[in-house]
Amino acid sequence: MKKGKRAVCCILSLLLAVSFVACAKSGGDSEKKEADVADNVRSTTVPKSDKSGEGSGKNDKEEAPAKISILLSGDNTPSADNLVLKELGKRTNTIIDMTYVPGSDLKTKKSTLAASGTLPDIFGTDGDEALEFREGGLLAEVGDLVEQYAPNVLDNVGENLSKSPVNEDGIYMILTAKLPYCKQLNLRTDWLANLKMDMPTDPDSLYDVLYAFTFKDPDGNGKNDTFGLCANADPLSFASVFGAYNIPVGKAIELGDGTVTSWVKHPKFLEAMAYINKLNRDGLIEPEWATVPQMDMFSKLWNGVAGGIEWECVG
Template identity: 30%
Template sequence: MKKWTTLLLVLLIALTSILSACGTSNEPADTTAAEPTAMTEPTAAPEAAAAPEATEVPEPAAAAEPVDISMWALASVTEAGPPADDWIAYDRIRDELGINLHYTIIPPQGDGETKLNAAAAANDLPDLFMIVSTTNDRDNLRTYHDLGLIAPVDDMFAMMPERTKTHYNNPVLIDLDSFDGQAYGLPNPPGITNREGLVIRQDWLDNLGLEAPTTPAELLEVAKAFTFNDPDGNGQDDTYGIGAFIEGSGVGRRFNPIFGAYGVVDLWNFVDAADGNFGLNVRDPQYYEAMKTMIEFTDAGVIDPDWPTLTKDEFRARWKQGRTGIMWEDFAALTNKSNYTPFDDNFPDASWTPLPALTGPGGEHVYGLNEANFSTYAVSQKAADEGKKEAIARLLEWMATDGYYLIGFGEEGVNFNLDEDGYITLDGIDPDLAFNSPAMQPPTQLRGTAFYNTLAEISARYPNYETNNGREMTPIKTYLEFFQSQQWIEGFAKKLIPPPENAADFYRYYDEGILQFALGQKELTPESWAEYLAGLDSLGAVQFEEGARQTLTDAGLLP
C-alpha cells in the first residue's frame, strides 16, 4: 500500500511539473521548485534610490526602475566562462546608467548561429546581439532585416557621439551593415587586418644550405628538400615541406602563396575588377595554370597528406611538433607568446622567417585578399518597440568612454596600470590579478565591444618577449608589419555580394571539384576543366556573377 502511494505521488509530481511549466510567468529567468538553486538575478536588491557616486555620469541615470537590457555576444575567451553575478561592471552599469544588463555568451560557430536563428524564428531575439555566421555576417543580417526582426540604427549614432567617433568612423563598414541606405547593424572596428603570411623554417633552410624561395617552382624545390632530405637532421623521414588545412573556399587560404603567384586568390577576381573583368576566379585562365602548379606539389608528395581533413588545431600541433617547414599562418597564432612557447621549448634554435609573395610566371605576386573581418551588433525590433534604443546607445557609449578600461582591462591599480604615455603596464600589479591573467578573463569577456585598435591596446595584446635562447621576439614588427607590407587585394566588397541561389549546393560543387583536381582524384585537362566549369554554370554560376557585378556596380565599386 505504501509503494502504491509513492507511485501515485511520483505520477502527480510529473503531472504538476508539466502543468506548472505551462503556467509559469513571463519572467526571463523563472525557477521552479525542481531547481531551487538556479538563480539568475544578482541577489542584492538594486538600490535605485541611492544616489550614484558622484563622478562623471554621461547621461542622467534613469529614475526608479532600471531598464532591462538582454545582450547576446560572443565572448573573447569562451572557455573562461561568463562574468560572475557580482561583476563590478554590472553594478556600475545599473548605478550609472540605470540599466540591468543581462549578458549571455553565445557559443561560437554553428552552435551560436543556430541559437540566434532559433530565437529569431520565435521572434524572441535579445535586445542587443552580435551577429554570428559561419558564412557571411551580412547574409544573416539581411535575413533578419528581411523578416523585420531588427531595427534601423541610424538614429543611434547621434546618441553615442564619442563611440561613433572612435568605433563607427568607417563609412565602408557602415555600408556593409546597411540595406537600402539605412544602417541595421553597428559594426565593431575590424580586428587587425592582413595579419597572415608565408613563413619558412630558417634553421631548415640553413641546414640544407638552401635559399628562401621566390617563385612557386623554387618553393617546390625547397619543399621537396624539406620532405626528403631530413632538414632537421634527426635521421628520420618524419617531415613534410608544407603544412596546411582547408580554410576558405576551394583549397583555402593556406595555399595563397601558390595561387597568389597567378593573381587568383579566393573566390572572386578582384584583381582584374578595374579592367571590367570581374567574375569568378575559376574563369581566369591563370587559375588553370595555378591549379597545374598546385597539382605538381601534390604529385611530389611534399604537402602533409592529411591536410584535407585536418582541423586548425591539428595543423598547429604539427608545426609545433616540427613536422612541417613552410606554411601560411596567422601572425599571432605563430608568434604570440602562449602559442610560440611550446614550439620554442621544442626547438630553441629554430626560427620562422616571413617571406614575401612568390612571383609567378606572369609576374603576379598577390599576397592575399583583405577581407574586413569585423563583428556587428544588431538591435531587435522588439527592443526598439519597447523604447530601449536610447538605453542601448547609453550602454555602448559607456563601454567606449567611462567604462572603456573597466570592460577592456579591469580596474586601474588592481588589474593594470597606465604609464605616462597612456600605455597599459603591469608594473606594481599582482600577476594573479593582472588583466591578462586567467582570473581576469571572465570580467573582460566583452572587451571586444570596448576595443578599437589603439596602439596601446595592440601593444598590450601582443607584447615583445625573449625566446629561450635569448632572441628578441617582436610579433608586430617582424611579422605583422612585414605581412601588411605585401600586396593585399581589397576584398571587403565580397561581403556585399548576395549568395547564389542554392548556396549550399553551389559551394559544395565548387569546393569539391577544385579539391578533386588538387588532390589528383580527377585528372586536370582542358576538357575536364571545361566540364567542371559547365557544371558550375548549371548550378547558376552565371546568375551569381551577374548578381555580384550588379551589386558592386550599384555600390560604385565597379566601373
C-alpha cells in the first residue's frame, strides 16, 4: 500500500468534531488562491515507493512531516509535547501547531487572519462566514483528496456534503456531527515513569497502577501522602471503569431481549460496582471523594495528592 497520504485530508478525516476546512494562503484572485492551496495540499508529503520496494533499503524516499496549523475554539491550548497531538502527528506524518481561541473571540480572530492572509491550514467554520471565505478564494477544494484518502469521511457524511451551499461545486468544507466532550481517565505519566509502570489497559492493570500510586511513593518524597484516584459523588467520576464493563454512564441501554432501560440495569452493573467498592475499600481513592466539591476534587490532582482523575481533558 502506498504511503503518500495527503496530510491535510488525513487530519480532516480524524478531527470529526466541527465543520472543518483547509485554507488557501496565497495572494491574488480567488481562482489563483484555490489553485495554489490545492497544490499545497497535494504536496504536503513526499511519497515513498510502492510496496515492492519497501524494506529493501533502495528506492525509498523519506516522507517529510508536513507542518499543519489548526485553530479551534477553547481556552486550553495544549503544549507542544501533548500526547494526543504527538500521536495524531505520528499517525498522519505531520507536525501539528494547535491554537485555541476563546469562543467569544473566535470569529474576530478568523476575520483578522483572513484579512492578513494568515488563516491556519485547518479551522472550523459555517454559515455565511464559510461562504465568504470560499467566495474569497480562501478555502481549498479537496474533493478528489477526500475521496482518495479519507473514505471514512464519505462514509459518515458523504450524502450530506453536497447539500451545503458551500460545497455546491466541490468539497470545500467537511460537515461533522456536534459531539459532546467525552470523559476519560487521566493518569500522571511522570508517576508511571517513576514507578517504571506502563499505562494500564484493563481493570486489573488499572488496580495495580492505582495501588502503586497510593502505597509506593510515586512522587519520591519519602512520605505516604498520595492516592491513586480523586473523584466525587458524580457517577461520571467512574465513567471509564463502567466503560470497561461496556456500561454507558447515564445513558439508556438495550438488553438482550430488546428492552430499553436504564444503564444501572446493565447485566454487569453490579460487577462494575464491586470493582469500584474494592478501590474504595483498599484505600486507592482519595478519602473525601464522596463529599468533595468538584473544584476541590481537581485540586487533589493539581496539588499532587492524587495521580488519576476522570474528566473532560479537552486540551
